[in-house]
Amino acid sequence: MLSLTQLVAEELAVPVQSGVCDFAAHIAAQYGDAARAVLFYGSCLRSEQLLGEMLDFYLIVSDYDAAYGKSWLATWNRRLPPNVFPFQHDGLIAKVAVLSESDFHDLNRPAASAVSVWARFAQPSRLVWCADDRAQHAAVIAISGAAPTLLNAALAFVERPVDVLDLWQSGFQMTYGAELRAERKDRPSSVIAFDPERYRRFGIAALGHTHIANEMRGDKVLLLPDVDGRIAQEKNRWPSLRRRGKLLTIARLAKAAFTYAGGIDYLAWKINRHAGTQIIIRPWQRKWPLVAALFLVPKLWAKGAVR
Known part of the structure; x- marks a missing residue:
């Protein structure tokens, strides 16, 4: 059986469409020697549909000061990671999140102050550009922390022996509930259903790296005696993680009003696509995207379009 890091390395190396790699190289070129790796993830990876879709990339940089010519961008990326920017290349469009190598490593681990990074990289991703072997190795090690972090969270709320896939389901429901999301309530199950055997393999390998002690008995995951109080620790941190x-x-969203050109249009597109709404962005909202976002999100939350 392959180790978790071996599984991550193999998955990151699975080939993707050439247009994705060309796009990734274009993104990296804008950041010169600061660029370390570009990762492709999300719905376009699963569907392999690129045209007319918004691709999702993470750009990993050596550090923020080296990545930006403007110190305020480095400051905001450091204080409220990641920065997100729109990109276009060869007829394709994408949003690109920027993280330093150290932040990417730390935000894939249980001590992370938010779920957004490890919740995404517990899912499949591809390393579509890297600067060198050291950058490749760093990406593998960072991402290897994501699945154990998610499954550890789910283990804290287990009340009986469960199947590995049910544990993934619980973990994704928890992370989706810890962000404002426009996706349908069945999104966690649809993510797993796309490749259940992948999640089973990764789950079995990742369970050996969780803080909460467990073991596999047949096809079920069983909690072992919690001598260190890890279950209570994990349970106690979830209310604050959700808030x-x-x-x-x-x-x-407020930060994106200054860093992401067309961010309000992307927000509307994303919500319309996943929540079935018909949001139309008016000219004044494009002129004042921060004000528009602050008015728009509470209304959508009240209507259940975001959760």
Whole structure:
């Protein structure tokens, strides 16, 4: 059986469409020697549909000061990671989140102050550009922390022996509930259903790296005696993680009003696509995107379009 890091390394190396790699190289080129790796993830990875879709990339940089010519961008990326920017290349469009290597490593681990990074990288991703072997190795090690972090959270709320896939389901429901999300309530199950055997393999490998002690008995996951009080620790931190996650969503929207050209249009597109709404952005909202976002999000929350 392959180790978790081996599984991550193999998955990151699975080939993707050439257009994705060309796009990734274009993104990296804008950041010169600061660029370390570009990761491709999300719905376009699963569907392999690129045209007319918004691709999702993470750009990993050596550090923020080296990545930006403007110190205020480095400051905001450090204080409220990640910064997110729109990109276009060869007829394709994408949003690109920027993190330093150290932040990417730390935000994939249980001590992370928010769920957004490890919740995403517990899912499949591809390393579509890297600067060198050291950058590749650093990406593998960072991402290897994501699945154990998610499953550890889910283990804290287990009340009986459960199947590995049910544990993934619980973990994704928890992380989706810790952010403002426009996706349907069945999104966690649909993510797993796309490749259940992948989640089973990764789950079995990741369970050996969780803080909460467990073991596999047949096809079920069983909790072992919690001598260190890890279950209570994990349970106690979730209320603050949920509150912080939703507040961070709003804070990042506010930041994007200054860093992301067309961010209000992207927000509307994303919500319309996933929640079935018909939001139309008016000219004044494009002129004042921060004000528009602060008015828009509470209304959508009240209507259940975001959760």
